[in-house]
Amino acid sequence: MNHIGDAQHLRKPLPEALLNALRALFGERFSTSQAMRAHHGRDESSYEPMLPDAVVFAHSTEEVAAFIKLCSQYVVPVIPYGCGTSLEGHVLALHGGITIDLSQMNRMLAVNPEDLTATVQAGVTRKQLNQEIKDSGLFFPIDPGADASIGGMASTRASGTNAVRYGTMRDNTLALTVVTADGNIIKTGTRAKKSSAGYDLTRVYVGSEGTLGVITEITVRLYPQPEAVSAAICSFPTVADAVNTVIQAIQVGVPLARVELLDENGVKAINAHDKMTLPVNPLLLFEFHGSENGVKEQAEVVQEIANDNHARGFEWATRPEERSRLWAARHNAYFAILQLRPGCRAISTDCCVPISRLAECVLETKADCEANGLIHAIIGHVGDGNFHVQMMVDPNDAADVARAEGVNARMVARAIAMDGTCTGEHGIGLHKMDFLVQEHGDGAIAVMRAIKHALDPHNIMNPGKIIRWQ
């Protein structure tokens, strides 16, 4: 993979006039310190850091616009940065340039409870948002795990455990304020719940990973806090039995709020980490939202289906502390799995296939991990056909890393062959650019490239991510 070759013209020392202009505009919020650059030159992927030449902290859309006008004038790369929790190298400064950190743009701009909408600055995190609206009786459901910024979540089209019921950032973003590559401020939509008014600019920018403009404000959909929540957990002899349970529950219309799969390695890790005694088998964790009667009914229907699919030890609970106990396994999974091979780093993969192919895709991928001697565990947002293999590798052992990358490449190829996608929720970043081509084909990539060229004609917006310039 040659990420650098196509944009060498971007790689140059920052012009003195630009530095002066930025110092004048941002004062102490502009920095070229090594520490600040280092902090912004990495995300949570296993990639080596790539440092920007400078960092600015914006406080308003207007500041972002002024900044981008300058970067456009001097043809300097712009890398938008929220919380740095991305997983595919999205914020790495491949061609140098300036990182614009939006984390201080963390004001709530509006909450409209009657309309079930909120408008926030891009740096508001999902936990902050939920904290701010908790007295309204509403909540924002999208939970990618990390306490990411809403701007970052929009940029990667994030989702997570609740997506099976509530959708992804694609579905839950009503409108954006975006600063374009020439420094114009646009609004991509309104607070109307639906619209047929022209090209869907909101969806053009959601998932564009900062390569077409900078998202500075987001209007999202909110949902009523469910009257009742219940949780359930049960084990299955095989992954296929677990997946079939989910398929059948969805087919009879059970509105699952969450359904997560842990493979036996994940269960083993949790037993060790949390001193639990779960059967070492594939495990499903459910959450149901609805009325008191509704969640009871949902759990009963699912229990019956699970039993038909050889489930063992179906337990369900409605009280918060009991629900927490059941879901503890899932919440601690990431750290528990890290302990499977202390001192190593997790490489996390991310595929999504039609659910009818999920068991097959998971099992073939597990077999590949085993054939390559990789310590691993699988976590799946199984209602969406989305799963992650967490492989524990020694980052200093090139052969180990290569084995994991090989498993990932074959997993992606498998998912694409099953009419699935190379990434369900993590995005493309640096890491999956070749996989994107493999998935979409040259024709569709040409259309994406035409959009990139049209909206960012000088290739200054997060250059070298998603698609190559040529």
Place this chain on the structure above:
Amino acid sequence: MNHIGDAQHLRKPLPEALLNALRALFGERFSTSQAMRAHHGRDESSYEPMLPDAVVFAHSTEEVAAFIKLCSQYVVPVIPYGCGTSLEGHVLALHGGITIDLSQMNRMLAVNPEDLTATVQAGVTRKQLNQEIKDSGLFFPIDPGADASIGGMASTRASGTNAVRYGTMRDNTLALTVVTADGNIIKTGTRAKKSSAGYDLTRVYVGSEGTLGVITEITVRLYPQPEAVSAAICSFPTVADAVNTVIQAIQVGVPLARVELLDENGVKAINAHDKMTLPVNPLLLFEFHGSENGVKEQAEVVQEIANDNHARGFEWATRPEERSRLWAARHNAYFAILQLRPGCRAISTDCCVPISRLAECVLETKADCEANGLIHAIIGHVGDGNFHVQMMVDPNDAADVARAEGVNARMVARAIAMDGTCTGEHGIGLHKMDFLVQEHGDGAIAVMRAIKHALDPHNIMNPGKIIRWQ
């Protein structure tokens, strides 16, 4: 409005070589007959017809690609046509050119019940789709009224009465096969339920009204047929009471499948047309989907909320024939309203606002209709904040038409001022191009235009619709 001025170069006799090539490719499925051209030169809007120079009927994506390659070579406009049920002049041949009729591309390509997906050719209609899958226990919920083609529905980002629960074509289109303006065939997505793989080309083409390419195949989401369905109907002293009932029901989390508002004029029309005796007041019609207990519970919660908002005569029913009786008012509304002024034509408007502003927007618009002496009725997809005013005008009376257009323009301005949109589901077509600019502003329109220029560099794809070339 000057629709013609910017693309005069397109208006020319079809070159003989192109005619010969199309005759060779399509045989009797290519026609220049007056009758065929006239049939394709109009939709269901009140616009005067504008005839294409020729019509072809395609049977496959490959034929569409061959056709577009020829039109691209000769720089001839291409107008995609499904069932001709659009309402804003989408299929009118403003600059001449050739209409490509996709109605014979009506094959089901795949049904995947376990994944809740179906893939269809663009000419399959929504009723045909539901007929073909009815034994699978699944259904396709989107119902814009007309038995439109799925391709046409994707092109206008259609929705309808079920959208409050199931979303619009934006949400329910998983992937498209598209022929681009240079005749390439691309796939915009996969059957995976979610994806973060690059720019969201599916959403770029959904709602693009044939101006960026021709949608030839669509993969849509299906849903389990609900175990139980119930319906309810009740009257309110004011539109505000009706809207507040819906707001409160949504806020407590009732998953309304449908909720439709008819104003007192609509009710009057139905009483006359169907010999009914409904109270002449704003009316809400509900449909609930769920388990037997669930729909009962939903209706009870809604009844309580409705009573708090001064509802009168709340009736609910679960048996199909009773449900049909309750909903007859809605099903017959369009024709009943036409009878309010026999011999006249209906001009249908389409705005969508945040639901908290809906009552205000409806009432101000009604007052405007009354001040202008227009016979009218209002139908609202009230859960989405979307409503239509049907105004009965004499198409031969220019002053009458102008009054209706004035009401429409002010209604749009009102919706935009309320942070709403100029079209909830009908699209822009010819009719709303100025409103689109008003809604989005020059900056966002420039981005849309950049996309249009990038993906259709010779302006051959349904030219003169959505946005002006310059």
